[in-house]
Amino acid sequence: MKKNIFCKILMALAVVVMPLALTGCDNEDVWAYPVLVRGDGVNINTHELTIEKGKTLQLTAQRDVVTHGQGMAWKSSDPEIATVDQNGLLTAIKAGEVKITAYTTGGKVSDEGYLFVTVVNPSVGVVDDQLDQSDAE
Amino acid sequence: MKKKIFTLLAMVMVAMTASAKIEGYALTKGANAHGTTTIKVGDAEADSAAEGTEVTVVVTPAKDYYVATVVARLYTTWGGAKTRGTSMQIDSKLLASKVKDKDNTYTFKMPAANVEVSVSYIESMEVETKEADNEDKAVDNVQVGIVPSNDADPYIDTETGEAVVPVEANSIKVPDQAEKTDVTVVIKPRTKSADGSVTYEIGKIMKNSFVTGSTSNAQVVGVFFEKSKNAIVIEDGAMTVDGRVLKVQTDISMLDDYANMTSLEDNVKQGVVSATAKPKNMYWTFSSGIDVLLPKGVKAYKVLWNNNAAEIVELTEEELKLKDELRGIKANNGVLLSCDSGEGGAEYVVVASPAAKITGAKPATDDAKSYTGNCLVPTIEDYNYSPASSYRMMHGNKFHTMSANGKVPACKAVLKVK
Numbered sequence: 001m002k003k004n005i006f007c008k009i010l011m012a013l014a015v016v017v018m019p020l021a022l023t024g025c026d027n028e029d030v031w032a033y034p035v036l037v038r039g040d041g042v043n044i045n046t047h048e049l050t051i052e053k054g055k056t057l058q059l060t061a062q063r064d065v066v067t068h069g070q071g072m073a074w075k076s077s078d079p080e081i082a083t084v085d086q087n088g089l090l091t092a093i094k095a096g097e098v099k100i101t102a103y104t105t106g107g108k109v110s111d112e113g114y115l116f117v118t119v120v121n122p123s124v125g126v127v128d129d130q131l132d133q134s135d136a137e
Numbered sequence: 138m139k140k141k142i143f144t145l146l147a148m149v150m151v152a153m154t155a156s157a158k159i160e161g162y163a164l165t166k167g168a169n170a171h172g173t174t175t176i177k178v179g180d181a182e183a184d185s186a187a188e189g190t191e192v193t194v195v196v197t198p199a200k201d202y203y204v205a206t207v208v209a210r211l212y213t214t215w216g217g218a219k220t221r222g223t224s225m226q227i228d229s230k231l232l233a234s235k236v237k238d239k240d241n242t243y244t245f246k247m248p249a250a251n252v253e254v255s256v257s258y259i260e261s262m263e264v265e266t267k268e269a270d271n272e273d274k275a276v277d278n279v280q281v282g283i284v285p286s287n288d289a290d291p292y293i294d295t296e297t298g299e300a301v302v303p304v305e306a307n308s309i310k311v312p313d314q315a316e317k318t319d320v321t322v323v324i325k326p327r328t329k330s331a332d333g334s335v336t337y338e339i340g341k342i343m344k345n346s347f348v349t350g351s352t353s354n355a356q357v358v359g360v361f362f363e364k365s366k367n368a369i370v371i372e373d374g375a376m377t378v379d380g381r382v383l384k385v386q387t388d389i390s391m392l393d394d395y396a397n398m399t400s401l402e403d404n405v406k407q408g409v410v411s412a413t414a415k416p417k418n419m420y421w422t423f424s425s426g427i428d429v430l431l432p433k434g435v436k437a438y439k440v441l442w443n444n445n446a447a448e449i450v451e452l453t454e455e456e457l458k459l460k461d462e463l464r465g466i467k468a469n470n471g472v473l474l475s476c477d478s479g480e481g482g483a484e485y486v487v488v489a490s491p492a493a494k495i496t497g498a499k500p501a502t503d504d505a506k507s508y509t510g511n512c513l514v515p516t517i518e519d520y521n522y523s524p525a526s527s528y529r530m531m532h533g534n535k536f537h538t539m540s541a542n543g544k545v546p547a548c549k550a551v552l553k554v555k
Binding site: 131136 | 318420473478516532535541542551
């Protein structure tokens with residue numbers, strides 16, 4: 001009887017522990033976790049950024065789960081509009097819209113985060129003060 | 138008895154003659170340093186004339202002198218002394234006019250006042266020299282020989298009251314220097330004569346004007362034309378001395394006027410026709426009636442007007458491409474320039490493109506619209522934009538609305554927003 005109870009306890013433990021043991025360190029290989037792209041001026045709610053042509057911005061990719069043995073990579077949907085290097089440095093090339101993706105590498109499942117970037121031309125200020133035409137520079 | 142009657146008649150005639158003379162006004166000769174003056178009424182020399190009579194003045198200049206002006210000034214006498222200008226407006230008026238095709242003969246209608254006729258003569262004109270590129274050394278006492286213009290007569294400038302004498306430059310005299318010296322001559326549009334009596338206005342530069350001679354150790358290497366109302370006409374070959382092509386520099390607003398002259402074609406091809414810009418601020422607008430090379434340290438932009446914002450877009454290498462693979466700004470386009478230094482105050486040399494198309498005509502003022510979407514309009518000549526509300530102008534690194542007053546200076550550009 002005691003042996004029976006002991007067996008039942010062991011089986012119950014096995015049921016609880018096995019899935020944990022199976023997932024272990026590789027749990028990001030089967031479970032997807034969101035990646036959040038951050039940077040100065042980035043709206044983290046809408047995942048949007050507006051940047052002037054010619055400017056650069058350092059982006060970071062943040063995950064809620066700390067992973068081991070995985071890397072983070074970056075890509076741009078249109079490098080003619082904006083490029084992003086593998087350290088997350090964004091460079092605005094010309095006016096237009098582009099999607100920047102940060103994604104994990106090395107795992108069975110790749111987690112991704114997005115940033116929608118609008119590159120605009122730089123602008124010069126406009127003042128309403130009626131100067132004499134001969135003051136034009 | 139008969140004798141008495143004859144005497145009485147003679148006295149009456151004398152009295153009548155005297156009264157006729159009282160009706161006339163005195164004609165006297167004033168300054169005349171280098172020649173002789175004869176004043177006539179009809180064919181006879183006269184020292185008085187009645188109002189409305191045509192008076193002729195014949196001037197005979199001494200050898201190598203030319204008449205600059207013949208001025209007939211009104212005066213009154215008071216206590217035996219001449220008192221000029223009962224009416225000062227009239228006093229400064231050039232009354233004499235030159236008789237066409239009859240050199241040195243002038244006429245005027247006698248006014249109801251005494252008149253003094255003065256003659257001034259054209260003498261050589263002193264010009265400044267300029268240090269350029271740290272190679273040229275400024276020298277003193279450089280004289281330019283001048284002759285009266287064939288195309289324009291002397292006149293009174295109504296704004297300044299000056300007697301202005303249009304002249305043509307035909308020679309230069311640079312004092313011998315201790316060592317070989319290169320000179321850049323500065324041509325001002327107007328220069329006072331040595332005695333200050335008249336103002337010379339250079340309208341033309343004749344061939345050989347800058348030849349100093351093979352024995353001289355001073356040579357002219359460049360000419361700087363200051364800003365003038367109209368570009369000075371340059372005769373073919375005047376800007377080449379002994380096979381050397383002279384550097385031609387001018388005010389930025391007149392670069393296209395000079396570079397478009399066929400007489401400067403060799404100078405343009407050698408890339409030595411230029412102007413210096415000194416922007417006050419980092420951003421400045423520019424346009425020209427001729428292709429120019431983009432100066433070093435400067436970027437060029439077109440400006441788009443979107444949602445009440447002035448967006449600037451740097452010109453691409455393709456857009457900057459000029460004929461013969463040169464890099465610069467195309468003629469008749471408004472552009473925004475920015476100094477790489479991030480501030481104004483420095484000087485930038487703007488060179489007419491050696492591959493530019495030279496028309497020989499006054500530069501066109503229309504907008505060539507070479508840069509897609511560009512809302513900047515070139516201002517090739519000083520221009521008042523109307524309605525002013527349709528435009529914005531650059532000032533202090535910003536585009537401003539502008540009033541109806543004044544004119545946008547030549548070689549700038551304005552932003553068309555409507």
